[in-house]
Amino acid sequence: MSKPSTASGVPDELQRRLGVSDAVVVGLGAMIGAGIFAALAPAAHAAGSGLLLGLALAAVVAYCNATSSARLAARYPASGGTYVYGRERLGDFWGYLAGWGFVVGKTASCAAMALTVGSYAWPGQAHAVAVAAVVALTAVNYAGVHKSALLTRVIVAVVLAVLAAVAITALTSGTSDTARLHIGSDASFGGVLQAAGLLFFAFAGYARIATLGEEVRNPERTIPRAIPLALGITLVVYTVVAIAVLTVLGPKGLVDAAAPLSDAVKAVGADRLAPVVRVGAAVAALGSLLALILGVSRTTLAMARDHHLPHALAAVHPRFKVPHRAELVVGAVVAILAATADVRGAIGFSSFGVLAYYAIANTSAWTLTPAEGRPNRIIPAVGLIGCLVLAFALPTFSVISGTAVIALGAAVHWARRALDAHSAS
Known part of the structure; x- marks a missing residue:
């Protein structure tokens, strides 16, 4: 694969500054974020006492996606993630479609995370706080990815401490009841699938590591x-927290909870911990937003290099070595959405787009040869089928809107190709 170049012919590349620990932290910052604070109640509403089954199913699909992504990222260590993999393995159209799904879906995720920050930090001014958070974190990313990784490390440490406090408080209280973990008659197969699709939203951050491929050492x-390290740590944390909340609130109490983790600590009499949980949720959402903006801007950079987006967005800052124009444009779009969007709609739409993105990743991984590091064929097969099933098990509005936007992206691509062919002739 040729190296991107400037007009002068000098390679226009990002600097490789991130090691294993930095990459893991970036992935954790994207995954251990607002998802665990926000997704449990909607998932319990869908699956009832089958919530843990939904979590397990989401984890299986996430593991397959992560394995496929890791093998592909090692083969193609350039910014763009599945946009690059789909282009190289399946053709220009599929790469474009993956990039389109990622940029559109994850832009919606950015808005959802920004609104989560506002809802926890200052409920009465959620939209204003959301916009301020987007502006601040765009400035951090503009200053360089290494600084972003350092800030993410601090955020992850704070969030893990808060989640540990919630789990320990809930599991050691006298009101905990492990019988509430029993899977009862309220758990339907369709409900478990929908819960898995909703919970997948909280797992999807490991893509950030792959999209930073051009900035990772070795x-x-x-x-x-x-x-796999980032995904494994996240799964352990989510499982412990989900068990802790279920043993205190039970499936019905979890469905009715506006803020499940805060309600859980209040239910065991630890009211003083509730404000800490709110702060932790806001910090977690900031961590997710930081990593999301990183990933979207890098995929935008890759698509701009190939002229699927305006080529001006492919510029890399001469001092900070970041795609500064892409970051500014992404930040501006997210700020507009954060000022106007609804968080629930943003999450559902994002889940559909991201699952479509990973379906292309698994298909790309299937085409790898053993010499190229292909995983066992069962992994991309399960990942592909899992992504499609979970995507179409989401709420109807999410499926319809997601399908419409993916179709719009495909139509734009073919219209552009037809125009180029006409111009050439």
Whole structure:
């Protein structure tokens, strides 16, 4: 694969500054974020006492996606993630479609995370706080990815401490009841699938590691190690927290909870911990937003290099070595959405787009040869089928809107190709 170049012919590349620990932290910052604070109640509403089954199913699909992504990222260590993999393995159209799904879906995720920050930090001014958060974190990313990784490390440490406090408080209280974990008659197969699709939203951050492939040292070794590590840590944390909340509130109480983790600590009499949980949720959402803006801007950079987006967005800052124009444009779009969007709609739409993105990643991984590091064929097969099933198990509005936007992206691509062919003739 040729190296991107400036008009002068000098390679226009990002600097490789991130090691394994930095890459893991970036992935954790994207995954252990607002998802665990926000997704449990909607998932319990869908699956009832089958919530843990939904979590397990989401984890299986996420593991397959992570493995496929890691093998592909080691083979193609460039910014863009599945946009690059789909282009190289399946053709220009599929790469474009993956990039389109990622940029559009994750832009919606950015808005959802920004609104989560506002809802926890200052409920009465959620939209204003959301916009301020987007502006501040865009400025951090503009200053350089290494600084972003350092800030993410601090955020992850704070969030893990808060989640540990919630789990320990809930599991050691006298009101905990492990019988509430029993899977009862309220758990339907369709409900478990929908819960898995909603919970997948909280797992999807490991893509950030792959999209930073051009900024990772020794990517052939670093990325395949960092992605499974980040996913494994996240799964352990989510499972412990979900069990803790269920043993205190039970499935019905979890469905009715506006802020499940805060309600759980209040239910066991630890009211003083509730404000800490709110702060932790806001900090977690900031961590997710930081990593999301990183990933979207890098995919935008890759698509701009190939003229699928305006080529001006492919510029890399001469001092900070970041795609500064892409970051500014992404930040501006997210700020507009954060000022106007609804968080629930943004999350559902994002889940559909991201699952479509990973379906292309698994298909790309299927085409790898053993010499290229292909995973066992069962992994991309399960990942592909899982992504499609979970995507179409989402709420109807999410499926319809997601399908419409993906179709719009495809139509734009073919219209542009037809125009180029006409101009050439």
